[in-house]
Amino acid sequence: MQAPVPIEPGLTARKVEHRMPQRFTFTARDLTRTFAAAAAVAALVATSACGSRAGEETAAAESCVDTSGDTIKVGALNSLSGTMAISETTVRDAIYLAVDEINAAGGVLDKKIEIVAEDGASEPTVFAEKAEKLIREDCVASVFGGWTSASRKAMLPVFEDNDSLLYYPVQYEGLEASENIFYTGATTNQQIIPALDYLAETGVKSLYLVGSDYVFPRTANAIINAYAEAHGIEILGEDYVTLGSTEFSTIVNQVKSAGADAVFNTLNGDSNVAFFREYANVGLTAEEMPVMSVSIAEEEVGGIGVENIEGQLAAWNYYQTVDSPANTTFVEAFKAEYGADRVTSDPMEAAYNSVYLWAATVEKAGSFAVADVQAAADGVSFDSPEGTVVIDGENHHVTKTARIGEIHADGLLYTVWESEGPIDPDPFLDGYDWAADLQVSN
Amino acid sequence: MDLLVGQVFTGLSTGSILLLAALGLSLTFGQMGVINMAHGEFIMAGCYTAYVTQQLVGDAGASLLIALPVGFLVGGAMGLILEAVLIRHLYHRPLDTLLVTFGVGLVLQQVARDVFGAPAVNVTVPEALRGGVDLLGTTVPKTRLFILALAVVAVTAVTLVLRFTPAGRRIRAVVGNRDLAETAGISSRAVDAGTFFIGSGLAGVAGVALTLIGSTSPTTGQSYLVDAFLVVVAGGMGRIKGAVVAAVALGTFQAVFETYSTASLAKVGVFIVIVVFLQLRPQGLFTLRTRSLA
Numbered sequence: 001m002q003a004p005v006p007i008e009p010g011l012t013a014r015k016v017e018h019r020m021p022q023r024f025t026f027t028a029r030d031l032t033r034t035f036a037a038a039a040a041v042a043a044l045v046a047t048s049a050c051g052s053r054a055g056e057e058t059a060a061a062e063s064c065v066d067t068s069g070d071t072i073k074v075g076a077l078n079s080l081s082g083t084m085a086i087s088e089t090t091v092r093d094a095i096y097l098a099v100d101e102i103n104a105a106g107g108v109l110d111k112k113i114e115i116v117a118e119d120g121a122s123e124p125t126v127f128a129e130k131a132e133k134l135i136r137e138d139c140v141a142s143v144f145g146g147w148t149s150a151s152r153k154a155m156l157p158v159f160e161d162n163d164s165l166l167y168y169p170v171q172y173e174g175l176e177a178s179e180n181i182f183y184t185g186a187t188t189n190q191q192i193i194p195a196l197d198y199l200a201e202t203g204v205k206s207l208y209l210v211g212s213d214y215v216f217p218r219t220a221n222a223i224i225n226a227y228a229e230a231h232g233i234e235i236l237g238e239d240y241v242t243l244g245s246t247e248f249s250t251i252v253n254q255v256k257s258a259g260a261d262a263v264f265n266t267l268n269g270d271s272n273v274a275f276f277r278e279y280a281n282v283g284l285t286a287e288e289m290p291v292m293s294v295s296i297a298e299e300e301v302g303g304i305g306v307e308n309i310e311g312q313l314a315a316w317n318y319y320q321t322v323d324s325p326a327n328t329t330f331v332e333a334f335k336a337e338y339g340a341d342r343v344t345s346d347p348m349e350a351a352y353n354s355v356y357l358w359a360a361t362v363e364k365a366g367s368f369a370v371a372d373v374q375a376a377a378d379g380v381s382f383d384s385p386e387g388t389v390v391i392d393g394e395n396h397h398v399t400k401t402a403r404i405g406e407i408h409a410d411g412l413l414y415t416v417w418e419s420e421g422p423i424d425p426d427p428f429l430d431g432y433d434w435a436a437d438l439q440v441s442n
Numbered sequence: 443m444d445l446l447v448g449q450v451f452t453g454l455s456t457g458s459i460l461l462l463a464a465l466g467l468s469l470t471f472g473q474m475g476v477i478n479m480a481h482g483e484f485i486m487a488g489c490y491t492a493y494v495t496q497q498l499v500g501d502a503g504a505s506l507l508i509a510l511p512v513g514f515l516v517g518g519a520m521g522l523i524l525e526a527v528l529i530r531h532l533y534h535r536p537l538d539t540l541l542v543t544f545g546v547g548l549v550l551q552q553v554a555r556d557v558f559g560a561p562a563v564n565v566t567v568p569e570a571l572r573g574g575v576d577l578l579g580t581t582v583p584k585t586r587l588f589i590l591a592l593a594v595v596a597v598t599a600v601t602l603v604l605r606f607t608p609a610g611r612r613i614r615a616v617v618g619n620r621d622l623a624e625t626a627g628i629s630s631r632a633v634d635a636g637t638f639f640i641g642s643g644l645a646g647v648a649g650v651a652l653t654l655i656g657s658t659s660p661t662t663g664q665s666y667l668v669d670a671f672l673v674v675v676a677g678g679m680g681r682i683k684g685a686v687v688a689a690v691a692l693g694t695f696q697a698v699f700e701t702y703s704t705a706s707l708a709k710v711g712v713f714i715v716i717v718v719f720l721q722l723r724p725q726g727l728f729t730l731r732t733r734s735l736a
Binding site: 081082083085086089090213238239240241242244245246249250251253256270272273274278280281282283299300302303304305307 | 448449452455456459552555560561562563564565566567572573574580581583584585586652654655656657658659660661662664665696697700701704705706707708709
């Protein structure tokens with residue numbers, strides 16, 4: 001909200017006009033006068049802004065969420081433009097689907113859910129800005145969205161300062177647990193560690209690590225290094241490329257000559273396309289040296305070209321091919337809504353779950369208020385497409401089944417291994433001795 | 443040893459990719475001094491030309507051969523329109539040109555997103571170009587050999603056009619001294635448009651070729667833009683020879699640095715080398731002696 005700037009009574013429009021230089025000949029006195037006027041206005045704006053901010057903070061503490069009508073507003077904050085749009089638009093589709101389904105079934109606490117959509121534009125600062133707008137101006141009860149860790153970290157203080165709720169649907173690097181965020185994607189012990197367990201089980205003794213240069217791959221690789229040391233796996237190389245880089249000649253040559261048993265790939269986005277093309281072209285195959293990826297889902301396979309990636313592995317909690325009644329319903333509903341050629345992926349499913357988990361928590365709490373939702377969250381469960389997920393009230397993550405998938409010629413991933421039941425979230429890896437002195441930069 | 447041989451080739455190959463992306467820019471930016479931030483999007487347009495051609499033709503090999511000239515025309519036509527509609531009016535306002543073309547680039551990205559969807563699309567590599575060739579004990583991907591060859595062809599073609607055709611002579615005359623060229627009866631307007639057509643067309647060709655190794659998505663062009671500008675600046679404005687040497691040098695630097703560190707650190711290394719180099723030699727590797735006062 002913008003408080004109107006008080007206009008200095010003596011400063012009428014005519015006078016302002018009079019002060020405007022007719023020609024570009026500033027005298028020293030003109031300059032001083034303009035400068036003084038500008039300073040005065042700036043001071044006024046500053047004071048009024050401070051005043052209004054203080055006023056709004058009290059309002060925010062009371063929360064401006066309107067629960068009197070027969071609709072309740074929630075925010076959908078995804079990148080619809082910029083480099084992340086490729087992934088985040090799919091998440092938004094899943095959020096809309098879940099909301100439509102819940103509304104068709106009667107809504108939440110007998111109120112229909114109304115989505116206020118905003119574009120995060122692939123910029124963490126925009127995410128923070130739009131989150132603030134959704135909370136303060138649109139007065140939404142909760143926000144669904146975010147993808148990159150940078151966007152989440154930018155939004156975190158906004159949600160904490162305004163005491164509002166964010167549901168974040170993407171697997172991430174762990175080491176975080178905010179009262180104001182619910183993490184419905186996997187943390188490291190539900191994705192990366194099971195992937196390593198699987199590789200170790202299949203006899204992998206050496207690894208080569210390739211990743212994009214930002215927080216998730218760096219943290220993931222720190223965990224992988226600690227794991228490897230404790231389990232007698234040799235790390236033959238660790239390479240990072242700048243986000244979006246498409247030059248993989250050298251890295252693939254190095255991977256090839258290192259001759260590791262497998263490659264652990266934490267590349268993100270377009271880089272995967274160039275990496276896998278180069279990988280196939282120098283004659284490396286999934287049989288010879290499998291690549292385990294943690295950022296390639298059904299959506300990405302099409303862009304890479306299935307001929308370049310067939311047989312390679314991925315670690316997620318959900319695939320379109322997961323065999324469960326809930327998943328059949330989900331996939332059918334999604335294809336009916338968005339077209340038969342569309343695929344469903346892990347982050348989409350986690351986003352879909354997040355809406356249902358929020359609705360179930362609100363129903364359990366009998367209230368939309370943040371404090372009530374937080375208090376009621378522990379133990380709330382949802383029979384999701386990946387299996388039953390349960391919110392852990394302690395760290396706001398959910399239990400998830402880990403699955404290793406193999407990419408087949410039809411572009412889909414098929415489960416080749418899954419954990420025995422859902423794994424409890426452990427974002428700080430407290431339950432793993434080898435991770436005790438893990439040094440990770442944040 | 444294998445790795446070293448591999449890296450020598452990698453340097454050449456990376457250089458050829460940089461060169462292909464930068465060649466068009468060395469005409470529009472180097473010769474005409476127009477900072478065209480939409481150059482990357484012309485490359486992207488080339489990528490999507492390859493994709494659409496493949497969808498229509500079917501056979502990957504034939505469609506690649508068809509897409510190369512079509513990509514040139516698509517890129518060229520887009521350049522021509524941009525030049526005629528916007529850049530023409532901004533020739534003496536480089537900063538405005540930069541902003542306007544940056545905006546045009548964003549618009550083109552969004553158009554691509556609306557038409558083809560946000561996810562990357564797949565351009566299938568022809569059977570003949572899959573796999574690698576064993577060369578001195580290292581495997582060299584055939585796609586990279588193809589791009590290397592294409593870069594050589596493109597540079598040769600541009601050099602021949604500039605040196606031996608009447609149109610090329612006119613371009614050199616206008617670059618050398620615009621006013622004097624005009625007094626000699628050369629329509630500098632027409633030459634500008636022609637140069638921009640060729641430069642943008644080359645971006646389209648680069649886009650078609652780059653689908654062989656990289657992704658085809660609305661943001662593809664951006665990843666090549668900065669490198670392309672670096673090549674032109676380091677090579678020296680207005681010299682094709684400079685672009686060639688700079689591209690190969692940068693490619694080799696990157697490849698060698700990368701062998702001893704990580705790729706993102708190598709990038710930093712390359713930037714440092716360029717900054718130091720430009721401190722010592724701000725005009726770039728080769729300079730064009732012109733009689734213009736600009």
